[in-house]
Amino acid sequence: MHNARPLPNYLVQRFHGWRATTFADNKSWYRRLSESGQHPRAMVISCCDSRVHVTSIFGADEGEFFIHRNIANLVPPYSPDGKQHGTSAAVEYAVTALGVAHIVVLGHSNCGGVKGCHDMCSGKAPQLEETSSFVGRWMDILRPGYERVKDLPEEERVTALEKEAVLVSIGNLMTFPFVREAVEREVLTLHALWTHIGEGSLEQYTPGQGFVPV
Amino acid sequence: MHNARPLPNYLVQRFHGWRATTFADNKSWYRRLSESGQHPRAMVISCCDSRVHVTSIFGADEGEFFIHRNIANLVPPYSPDGKQHGTSAAVEYAVTALGVAHIVVLGHSNCGGVKGCHDMCSGKAPQLEETSSFVGRWMDILRPGYERVKDLPEEERVTALEKEAVLVSIGNLMTFPFVREAVEREVLTLHALWTHIGEGSLEQYTPGQGFVPV
Amino acid sequence: MHNARPLPNYLVQRFHGWRATTFADNKSWYRRLSESGQHPRAMVISCCDSRVHVTSIFGADEGEFFIHRNIANLVPPYSPDGKQHGTSAAVEYAVTALGVAHIVVLGHSNCGGVKGCHDMCSGKAPQLEETSSFVGRWMDILRPGYERVKDLPEEERVTALEKEAVLVSIGNLMTFPFVREAVEREVLTLHALWTHIGEGSLEQYTPGQGFVPV
Amino acid sequence: MHNARPLPNYLVQRFHGWRATTFADNKSWYRRLSESGQHPRAMVISCCDSRVHVTSIFGADEGEFFIHRNIANLVPPYSPDGKQHGTSAAVEYAVTALGVAHIVVLGHSNCGGVKGCHDMCSGKAPQLEETSSFVGRWMDILRPGYERVKDLPEEERVTALEKEAVLVSIGNLMTFPFVREAVEREVLTLHALWTHIGEGSLEQYTPGQGFVPV
Numbered sequence: 001m002h003n004a005r006p007l008p009n010y011l012v013q014r015f016h017g018w019r020a021t022t023f024a025d026n027k028s029w030y031r032r033l034s035e036s037g038q039h040p041r042a043m044v045i046s047c048c049d050s051r052v053h054v055t056s057i058f059g060a061d062e063g064e065f066f067i068h069r070n071i072a073n074l075v076p077p078y079s080p081d082g083k084q085h086g087t088s089a090a091v092e093y094a095v096t097a098l099g100v101a102h103i104v105v106l107g108h109s110n111c112g113g114v115k116g117c118h119d120m121c122s123g124k125a126p127q128l129e130e131t132s133s134f135v136g137r138w139m140d141i142l143r144p145g146y147e148r149v150k151d152l153p154e155e156e157r158v159t160a161l162e163k164e165a166v167l168v169s170i171g172n173l174m175t176f177p178f179v180r181e182a183v184e185r186e187v188l189t190l191h192a193l194w195t196h197i198g199e200g201s202l203e204q205y206t207p208g209q210g211f212v213p214v
Numbered sequence: 215m216h217n218a219r220p221l222p223n224y225l226v227q228r229f230h231g232w233r234a235t236t237f238a239d240n241k242s243w244y245r246r247l248s249e250s251g252q253h254p255r256a257m258v259i260s261c262c263d264s265r266v267h268v269t270s271i272f273g274a275d276e277g278e279f280f281i282h283r284n285i286a287n288l289v290p291p292y293s294p295d296g297k298q299h300g301t302s303a304a305v306e307y308a309v310t311a312l313g314v315a316h317i318v319v320l321g322h323s324n325c326g327g328v329k330g331c332h333d334m335c336s337g338k339a340p341q342l343e344e345t346s347s348f349v350g351r352w353m354d355i356l357r358p359g360y361e362r363v364k365d366l367p368e369e370e371r372v373t374a375l376e377k378e379a380v381l382v383s384i385g386n387l388m389t390f391p392f393v394r395e396a397v398e399r400e401v402l403t404l405h406a407l408w409t410h411i412g413e414g415s416l417e418q419y420t421p422g423q424g425f426v427p428v
Numbered sequence: 429m430h431n432a433r434p435l436p437n438y439l440v441q442r443f444h445g446w447r448a449t450t451f452a453d454n455k456s457w458y459r460r461l462s463e464s465g466q467h468p469r470a471m472v473i474s475c476c477d478s479r480v481h482v483t484s485i486f487g488a489d490e491g492e493f494f495i496h497r498n499i500a501n502l503v504p505p506y507s508p509d510g511k512q513h514g515t516s517a518a519v520e521y522a523v524t525a526l527g528v529a530h531i532v533v534l535g536h537s538n539c540g541g542v543k544g545c546h547d548m549c550s551g552k553a554p555q556l557e558e559t560s561s562f563v564g565r566w567m568d569i570l571r572p573g574y575e576r577v578k579d580l581p582e583e584e585r586v587t588a589l590e591k592e593a594v595l596v597s598i599g600n601l602m603t604f605p606f607v608r609e610a611v612e613r614e615v616l617t618l619h620a621l622w623t624h625i626g627e628g629s630l631e632q633y634t635p636g637q638g639f640v641p642v
Numbered sequence: 643m644h645n646a647r648p649l650p651n652y653l654v655q656r657f658h659g660w661r662a663t664t665f666a667d668n669k670s671w672y673r674r675l676s677e678s679g680q681h682p683r684a685m686v687i688s689c690c691d692s693r694v695h696v697t698s699i700f701g702a703d704e705g706e707f708f709i710h711r712n713i714a715n716l717v718p719p720y721s722p723d724g725k726q727h728g729t730s731a732a733v734e735y736a737v738t739a740l741g742v743a744h745i746v747v748l749g750h751s752n753c754g755g756v757k758g759c760h761d762m763c764s765g766k767a768p769q770l771e772e773t774s775s776f777v778g779r780w781m782d783i784l785r786p787g788y789e790r791v792k793d794l795p796e797e798e799r800v801t802a803l804e805k806e807a808v809l810v811s812i813g814n815l816m817t818f819p820f821v822r823e824a825v826e827r828e829v830l831t832l833h834a835l836w837t838h839i840g841e842g843s844l845e846q847y848t849p850g851q852g853f854v855p856v
Contacts, residue, residue: 003384003388003397003404004381004384004404004405004406004418004419004420004421005403005404005405006405006418006420007318007405007407007418007428008256008316008405011256011272011318012428014271014272014273015271015272015416015428016428017273018270018271018272018273019414019415019416022270022437023414025433025434025435025436025437025831026436026437026743027414027828027831028743028744028824028828028829028830028831029436029683029743029744030265030411030412030414031412031743031828031829032683032741032743032829033265033411033412034265034323034324034410034411034412034413035412036681036741037324037326038263038264038265038326039678039681040264041671041705043262048257048280048281048282048304048307048308049252049280050252050254050276050277050278050279050280050281051244051247051248051252051276051277052276053269053274053276053281055267055269055270056232056236056269056276057228057229057232058225058228058229058232059228059231059232059438059441059442059445060267061436061437061438062264062265062266062267062270063264063265063683064264065264066262066263066264067262067264067267067283068262068283068284069281069282069283070282070284070300070301070303070304071300071303071304071307074300076298076300080345080346080348081345082345082351083297083351084290084299084351084352084354084355085298085300085348085351085352086284086285086288086290086299086300086301086352087284087300088348089284089285089348089349089351089352089353090262090284090285091348092347092348092349093262093285093326093327093349094262097326097349099674099678101668101670101671101673101674102222102670102671104221104225109248110248110251112251112252112307112311113303113307131294131295131296132294133306134294134299134302134303134305134306135303135306135307135311137296137297137298137299137303138298138299138300138303139303140298141298167218170217170218174217182670183217186669186670186673187670187673187674187677188670189219189667189669189670190217190218190219191218191219191220191221192218193221196248197244197247197248198244198245198247198248198249199248200233200237200238200241200244201233202229202233204218204220204221205218206218206220207218214221214226214229214230219667220667221667222667222668222671222703223664223667223668223703224701224703227445227449227450227701228442228445228701230445230449231441231442231444231445231446231448231449231701232445234445234448234449234452235441235444235445235448236441238448431812431816431825431832432809432812432832432833432834432846432847432848432849433831433832433833434833434846434848435746435833435835435846435856436744439700439746440856442699442700442701443699443700443844443856444856445701446698446699446700446701447842447843447844450698451842452842455842458693458839458840458842459840461693461839461840462693462751462752462838462839462840462841463840465752465754466691466692466693466754468692470650470653471690476685476708476709476710476732476735476736477680477708478680478682478704478705478706478707478708478709479672479675479676479680479704479705480704481697481702481704481709483695483697483698484660484664484697484704485656485657485660486653486656486657486660487656487659487660488695490692490693490694490695490698491692491693492692493692494690494691494692495690495692495695495711496690496711496712497709497710497711498710498712498728498729498731498732499728499731499732499735502728504726504728508773508774508776509773510773510779511725511779512718512727512779512780512782512783513726513776513779513780514712514713514716514718514727514728514729514780515712515728516776517712517713517755517776517777517779517780517781518690518712518713519776520775520776520777521690521713521754521755521777522690525754525777530650532649532653537676538676538679540679540680540735540739541731541735559722559723559724560722561734562722562727562730562731562733562734563731563734563735563739565724565725565726565727565731566726566727566728566731567731568726569726595646598645598646602645611645617647618645618646618647619646619647619648619649620646621649624676625672625675625676626672626673626675626676626677627676628661628665628666628669628672629661630657630661632646632648632649633646634646634648635646642649642654642657642658
């Protein structure tokens with residue numbers, strides 16, 4: 001607690017700017033959101049990466065998307081062992097408490113987490129194999145995906161692994177009983193996306209065709 | 215994989231709208247971000263809640279903030295047990311790989327996760343005590359905070375617990391050796407914030423004064 | 429006037445997205461529509477409900493449908509008393525000025541207005557009986573329909589009343605001399621539809637068979 | 643009833659196309675909308691004109707906007723006389739039952755209703771003065787606006803009157819006690835827009851500046 005420090009000036013100024021403009025223009029909407037609760041249509045699982053803001057790409061306004069962001073947009077397999085699983089808790093809340101209609105998993109180019117996984121699995125980053133590496137252990141979720149891309153030419157491998165990260169997550173989502181049940185009742189659909197930061201392009205996984213431009 | 219479905223039309227349209235405007239106007243910046251990597255100044259840990267977009271409050275542009283979002287903006291204590299810890303991985307990556315200068319923990323009013331924790335700890339939500347409840351086990355992180363607010367008048371208790379969620383996270387951040395070391399070297403500062411959705415207000419924890427308006 | 433406020437940001441962004449894509453791609457058509465006037469083929473009378481956009485169901489492009497939307501897609505009986513009748517004005521303009529070939533009345537499931545009428549007529553919503561209730565007085569148009577469904581089992585009654593709303597409107601349309609005359613000259617046909625929001629189904633009234641799937 | 647006819651083929655085909663594509667891709671969302679009800683953020687009052695689809699301009703998806711469309715996007719003054727007022731009923735439902743945060747009145751260029759009002763008020767359309775003219779009596783709502791534009795040069799007058807139609811409606815909205823009260827509590831804001839069909843432009847009324855491009 002005693003380690004908390006005052007906010008840097010640039011953030012204080014930006015907050016006051018937001019409050020005098022966007023908030024002032026939308027006050028009635030924020031009040032209603034506050035009083036009536038959220039009814040988001042979709043959950044988005046994307047990366048922490050500072051270059052990928054789904055709120056921008058999809059013009060997301062307050063109240064629309066329930067957003068979980070972690071390293072490399074990964075969902076671990078269902079594992080109700082009584083331990084702390086932040087991603088699984090977010091998925092459970094979105095599906096069972098909020099009843100979202102869509103879960104969108106959004107991967108991206110130049111993903112540092114996926115690159116680390118690639119280097120770890122190919123023997124180039126032994127420090128990520130250590131028990132104490134949180135990033136290494138988190139990226140273990142993607143190891144099955146590495147097996148599927150390891151024989152590709154080197155220049156294609158990391159991008160392919162970024163897309164595998166999305167598909168592994170979609171596959172793991174289906175191991176959650178409440179996700180599977182909602183998908184089977186046709187009240188929930190899953191969507192697998194990958195965006196190229198520099199090109200501003202978006203691809204979606206289409207069964208039988210792989211990732212194709214939207 | 216075979217469960218991935220085409221993106222709903224409204225998101226396809228919004229993406230194309232973004233690409234034709236925001237992306238087109240900022241193409242050179244996106245290209246540079248893609249080629250030179252990210253150099254975010256701060257990490258933000260906030261809630262998945264659809265009503266709290268830090269990208270809006272702080273006018274965040276692509277490349278500025280490394281953002282982790284989970285239920286109730288919680289950071290668990292340091293626990294290098296070789297298991298998967300998504301939040302700890304995000305903090306490790308931000309501090310050791312990216313070298314962010316700030317970690318901002320942003321709590322908020324009307325937080326469903328915190329409300330669940332309150333109900334669980336006060337005996338009103340026994341289902342959250344079950345081993346299989348991911349939300350319940352995740353909110354266990356906040357139990358020490360409940361002890362500090364449980365004797366407050368009922369109408370103040372949930373808000374107080376929302377602010378405790380921020381302080382518990384700040385406290386837990388300091389249990390990570392690489393965080394503590396960076397704070398002590400004065401290359402990293404921690405910031406504890408809470409926002410009221412309906413009022414558009416922002417409070418920051420100030421040692422000796424508690425939470426005060428920014 | 430002085431109460432008009434700036435448009436919320438999200439709508440500004442969406443407008444610019446539309447202008448850069450849909451408008452840019454169809455500029456010649458919009459220009460022609462602007463210069464040559466509208467020649468819509470059909471009038472649609474549907475509900476204000478946010479879940480029923482006839483423009484979506486029928487893939488309506490600009491220029492195709494003259495659309496009037498009110499609570500519960502109702503048409504009042506012909507009543508040329510010199511007072512303001514917005515629905516009657518819309519019908520008059522469509523038939524006498526634009527010469528539409530079809531009038532489609534589209535009802536729907538889960539209609540709040542029809543539910544209110546049901547509750548009012550069955551004594552459960554006395555506040556809707558008050559003179560000052562605009563919704564109550566508007567739903568008076570549907571009272572004759574309630575008489576025809578009131579003896580049905582409770583679980584069928586509201587849906588039946590939604591369909592009655594369409595038929596009452598068709599019946600009332602025929603009380604307008606210019607509608608009757610155009611129907612008799614076979615330059616105008618009337619169509620009675622009902623859609624189920626959750627099933628995405630569409631039924632049409634067929635004399636002798638009632639509402640049957642399209 | 644016996645006057646209802648089968649739907650024209652082109653609409654049957656379009657419906658089936660929509661059902662096989664848009665509906666199939668969004669089934670989970672439509673189901674949820676059906677089961678959980680609508681929570682639209684805004685009410686839009688626009689014209690029946692076939693060339694102005696607010697669902698297009700604002701990329702409106704199902705569930706977002708509660709839309710009332712009448713001739714010339716007019717709102718009459720508050721008049722709780724126990725008669726049928728469809729527009730007043732729609733406003734009452736949006737504000738008191740749905741609690742929308744915004745009411746957007748959208749006017750447009752080339753408006754036939756406004757042109758009729760102009761011709762009627764300037765003596766060029768005596769048939770619209772007759773008691774039996776529903777369009778004429780409806781356009782009476784705009785007469786106060788004509789007084790404010792009648793001395794403008796002829797080529798500016800109709801466009802100015804289109805914008806007056808929006809402002810008259812905003813002014814009349816404030817005569818409804820439930821609208822005024824919600825505006826004063828800052829849970830509702832009103833927005834005055836005008837769009838040029840051929841240019842794809844959008845202007846908003848800004849106090850002190852008049853209509854300026856968005």
